[in-house]
Amino acid sequence: MTNRSPLLRVEQFSGGYVEGIEIIHDVELDLFGDEILTIIGPNGAGKSTLLKAIVGALPFEHGRRYFQGEDVSGWSTPRMIASGVGYVPQVDNVFTSMSIRENLEMGGYMRRDGLRERIGEVLAMFPDLEQRPGERASRLSGGQRQMLAMARALMLDPVMLCLDEPTAALAPAARGELLSRIYQIHMTGVGILMVEQNATEALVWSDRGLVMVDGEKAMEGSGREMLTSPEVGRAFLGQEEGEGFTLEEGSRQ
Amino acid sequence: MGLTLVYGVLGVGDFAHGDKMGWGMFLAFFVVSSEGANLGFAGGQFGSLSFGWGLVVGVLVAMLGVAALSLVLERLVFRRLRDAGGTFFVFAIASLGISIGMRAVIQLIWGPSNFRYTPGIHPATEILGGIKVKPDQFFIVGITILAAVLLYWLLYRTRFGKAMRATADNPGLAEASGIDTNRIRYGTWIVGGMLAALAGVMLGLQAEVRFDAGFRLLLPLFAAVILGGIGNPWGALFGGLLVGIAQEVSTQWINTGLKPGIPFVIVIVVLLLRPRGLFGQAR
Amino acid sequence: MEQIVVTLVTFDGAVNWTVGFLTTVAIFAILALALNVQWSVGILNFGVAAFFMVGAYVSAVLTLPAPEGLEAYVAGWGLPIPVGWIFAAVAGAVLALLLGIPTLRLRDDFLAIATIGVAAILRSIANSVEGLVNRSRGLNGIDGLLEDEVSGGGYRWVELAIALAVLVVVYWLVSRASASPWGRALRAIRDNEDTARASGKNTVRFRMIAFVLGAMLMGLGGAIYAHRSGTISPLTFSDLLGTFFVWTMLIVGGSGNHRGVVLGALVVGFFWFGTPLIQESLPDWLGSRVFQVRQLLIGVLIVAFLLWRPQGLLAERDRVSRFVSEGPDPGPDDGRASIWQRARRAVSR
Numbered sequence: 001m002t003n004r005s006p007l008l009r010v011e012q013f014s015g016g017y018v019e020g021i022e023i024i025h026d027v028e029l030d031l032f033g034d035e036i037l038t039i040i041g042p043n044g045a046g047k048s049t050l051l052k053a054i055v056g057a058l059p060f061e062h063g064r065r066y067f068q069g070e071d072v073s074g075w076s077t078p079r080m081i082a083s084g085v086g087y088v089p090q091v092d093n094v095f096t097s098m099s100i101r102e103n104l105e106m107g108g109y110m111r112r113d114g115l116r117e118r119i120g121e122v123l124a125m126f127p128d129l130e131q132r133p134g135e136r137a138s139r140l141s142g143g144q145r146q147m148l149a150m151a152r153a154l155m156l157d158p159v160m161l162c163l164d165e166p167t168a169a170l171a172p173a174a175r176g177e178l179l180s181r182i183y184q185i186h187m188t189g190v191g192i193l194m195v196e197q198n199a200t201e202a203l204v205w206s207d208r209g210l211v212m213v214d215g216e217k218a219m220e221g222s223g224r225e226m227l228t229s230p231e232v233g234r235a236f237l238g239q240e241e242g243e244g245f246t247l248e249e250g251s252r253q
Numbered sequence: 254m255g256l257t258l259v260y261g262v263l264g265v266g267d268f269a270h271g272d273k274m275g276w277g278m279f280l281a282f283f284v285v286s287s288e289g290a291n292l293g294f295a296g297g298q299f300g301s302l303s304f305g306w307g308l309v310v311g312v313l314v315a316m317l318g319v320a321a322l323s324l325v326l327e328r329l330v331f332r333r334l335r336d337a338g339g340t341f342f343v344f345a346i347a348s349l350g351i352s353i354g355m356r357a358v359i360q361l362i363w364g365p366s367n368f369r370y371t372p373g374i375h376p377a378t379e380i381l382g383g384i385k386v387k388p389d390q391f392f393i394v395g396i397t398i399l400a401a402v403l404l405y406w407l408l409y410r411t412r413f414g415k416a417m418r419a420t421a422d423n424p425g426l427a428e429a430s431g432i433d434t435n436r437i438r439y440g441t442w443i444v445g446g447m448l449a450a451l452a453g454v455m456l457g458l459q460a461e462v463r464f465d466a467g468f469r470l471l472l473p474l475f476a477a478v479i480l481g482g483i484g485n486p487w488g489a490l491f492g493g494l495l496v497g498i499a500q501e502v503s504t505q506w507i508n509t510g511l512k513p514g515i516p517f518v519i520v521i522v523v524l525l526l527r528p529r530g531l532f533g534q535a536r
Numbered sequence: 537m538e539q540i541v542v543t544l545v546t547f548d549g550a551v552n553w554t555v556g557f558l559t560t561v562a563i564f565a566i567l568a569l570a571l572n573v574q575w576s577v578g579i580l581n582f583g584v585a586a587f588f589m590v591g592a593y594v595s596a597v598l599t600l601p602a603p604e605g606l607e608a609y610v611a612g613w614g615l616p617i618p619v620g621w622i623f624a625a626v627a628g629a630v631l632a633l634l635l636g637i638p639t640l641r642l643r644d645d646f647l648a649i650a651t652i653g654v655a656a657i658l659r660s661i662a663n664s665v666e667g668l669v670n671r672s673r674g675l676n677g678i679d680g681l682l683e684d685e686v687s688g689g690g691y692r693w694v695e696l697a698i699a700l701a702v703l704v705v706v707y708w709l710v711s712r713a714s715a716s717p718w719g720r721a722l723r724a725i726r727d728n729e730d731t732a733r734a735s736g737k738n739t740v741r742f743r744m745i746a747f748v749l750g751a752m753l754m755g756l757g758g759a760i761y762a763h764r765s766g767t768i769s770p771l772t773f774s775d776l777l778g779t780f781f782v783w784t785m786l787i788v789g790g791s792g793n794h795r796g797v798v799l800g801a802l803v804v805g806f807f808w809f810g811t812p813l814i815q816e817s818l819p820d821w822l823g824s825r826v827f828q829v830r831q832l833l834i835g836v837l838i839v840a841f842l843l844w845r846p847q848g849l850l851a852e853r854d855r856v857s858r859f860v861s862e863g864p865d866p867g868p869d870d871g872r873a874s875i876w877q878r879a880r881r882a883v884s885r
Contacts, residue, residue: 078430102415109412350834350837352835520649
């Protein structure tokens with residue numbers, strides 16, 4: 001926790017998809033380079049919308065966003081990606097008809113040099129993918145596909161990775177593996193901003209959590225605070241009254 | 254193959270593809286015919302083939318011309334429709350309109366008559382078991398294989414070709430990966446247009462140069478594309494082969510006049526059995 | 537052509553031309569309305585000519601007397617003309633069922649290709665199978681309705697009255713259909729198939745009904761055409777006249793809007809059938825090519841309307857036409873738009 005200037009800062013963010021109907025209201029958030037921030041909340045709370053707006057995949061009406069101190073409001077997704085933001089959409093996040101290696105080549109489309117080397121580096125992070133780089137993405141399992149999607153986003157050496165519900169379609173066992181992989185990526189110096197439905201598991205791995213309800217930021221705190229907070233537990237983690245989350249389960253160190 | 258490429262990458266079933274073949278056919282004819290010869294492209298013949306340098310120049314002119322035409326149409330029509338949020342339906346109708354217009358222009362310039370690249374009778378030589386083949390036909394098969402190999406190299410071995418496949422697969426993700434999808438679309442039209450022109454010239458060489466020859470081939474073309482799975486160039490090549498063989502073989506049993514119906518029957522059967530084409534796979 | 541021009545010079549000639557023109561336009565307006573029924577549920581029928589042709593031929597062979605001499609066609613039972621009409625509609629419906637069953641469940645574009653194909657095949661069958669419909673010689677001497685009862689020059693008024701009466705009935709029918717709950721369901725399908733499917737409506741069945749209804753009306757239009765012109769041949773039902781011409785009427789008039797479609801038929805019809813009239817007064821280089829120019833302009837007209845006036849001459853009321861994007865303008869960045877639209881769909885689900 002040395003450098004405390006945020007990697008990403010979002011100020012008074014409002015906007016949405018449908019004319020006249022605003023999905024996000026006045027959200028503020030900071031992401032530091034050395035943390036994993038998870039946004040949780042009920043369905044339709046605007047979590048994914050917020051993430052898409054942050055990476056420039058959606059036009060937004062009000063507010064500003066800063067990346068590494070620079071005002072990036074209004075930047076398109078390709079521009080955001082070129083400047084060091086990796087983005088993994090929730091669905092359709094790999095080129096299914098192409099091989100693992102080709103997916104990575106497309107992820108590194110904007111690289112001028114070192115494509116081959118970077119593919120080697122990224123593959124080394126994912127042993128499952130490294131074993132068969134010629135395999136078509138359509139033949140991969142759900143977990144492997146998510147890993148490929150992340151690997152693709154890592155091709156441009158991002159300093160920040162935005163993940164939209166990475167574990168949504170996965171079996172419980174695969175979820176844990178994917179989250180630990182995300183943590184490993186994070187440890188190589190990548191700030192992680194992720195949106196999650198499977199809140200408990202995600203919060204275990206997170207430094208901070210943020211709860212969104214009806215397009216507004218309802219609560220913010222450390223991952224541990226979130227997990228042990230009775231309100232959050234009742235509302236979002238499916239816990240019964242009095243059933244707290246124990247610190248042993250919640251600790252990862 | 255050009256059609257399946259455009260279809261797959263752009264999501265546009267280009268109903269004008271047949272007429273682009275027609276244009277390629279006639280542009281080459283223009284070069285080969287007397288008007289062209291006056292411009293300095295003398296005929297001459299290669300060995301036992303029925304054509305000479307004139308047609309080689311003609312093919313190049315045709316490919317460039319049709320590619321340029323496709324680009325202009327993309328810029329003037331399809332891109333604007335796409336920006337306006339047009340659906341597949343709009344593209345299909347627009348390409349039909351273009352198809353009609355293009356055929357009318359061919360008729361305006363060259364009239365409704367039929368032509369041949371080189372007048373006269375071209376004898377066929379007998380190869381195995383009484384099958385007669387003209388030297389030109391060897392040439393056509395050779396060019397087709399060459400075009401297929403080049404296309405494979407482009408799509409699977411070059412950065413641009415891979416980006417084309419990526420755009421076909423998932424345009425949104427391609428854009429988000431920093432691929433300039435507009436440039437890719439232009440490139441696709443160029444390649445598709447060049448292939449259409451090449452096919453048109455080959456068709457003119459094999460049969461005759463006719464204003465509606467390209468349009469008549471549209472249905473067999475779509476049949477080949479659907480058979481091979483949309484967006485799959487190898488499938489299209491194989492599908493084309495299958496449709497061609499089926500059409501020729503069928504005349505053994507049925508009235509020659511019904512030959513155009515064969516690709517249609519094939520399409521229906523394939524759609525009933527394997528909606529994704531013979532080589533299509535579930536996603 | 538020369539004859540037409542000469543006859544137009546006199547007042548009677550002008551009246552006669554106008555009556556004939558309006559009759560033709562009314563028949564094509566029936567086809568365009570029928571196409572609109574299909575189009576309004578997102579069916580892309582590029583084979584209007586096929587249904588038009590089937591209707592014309594079925595009604596013709598049923599009402600003609602038995603073939604003589606060199607003539608060779610099936611049936612020839614000399615049935616009353618209204619019976620021919622009914623069977624023409626039935627034949628259109630049967631063809632639609634045959635085509636729709638394998639293709640309607642699949643991608644939208646397959647039906648477009650299948651319909652364009654079936655038109656080509658029907659033409660080649662009619663042209664090449666001996667003893668079916670007299671091959672390329674065509675069918676001649678098809679009686680008009682009430683032709684024997686009305687004598688001489690007055691009959692063209694009867695033809696016009698028949699065509700207009702059928703047009704009015706068809707118009708009333710399609711208007712009723714689109715105003716009914718059934719029509720609303722159809723529009724829901726067109727505007728958002730996902731939502732309609734989610735709300736439990738059987739879209740394939742609805743689309744099939746619309747496809748068959750449109751095909752019946754096209755068959756009926758074909759029958760009226762056959763009895764009006766008295767002679768039909770495979771050449772009559774070209775893709776250009778039988779299909780694209782009708783599409784142009786739909787696009788020019790305004791898709792999804794019945795009044796607009798009729799207006800479109802009138803405007804496009806006048807352009808098409810009117811050009812021969814001015815042929816004589818054009819300079820030679822243009823006059824001799826007027827038909828090709830006309831075809832070129834049809835193509836240009838389609839594209840121009842799609843680009844600059846996608847709603848047609850008369851816009852569809854209260855609703856956004858299918859040609860116009862739904863929802864707010866996604867902005868100039870189309871890649872972004874695609875993500876954006878996908879996202880919007882995800883939210884609406």
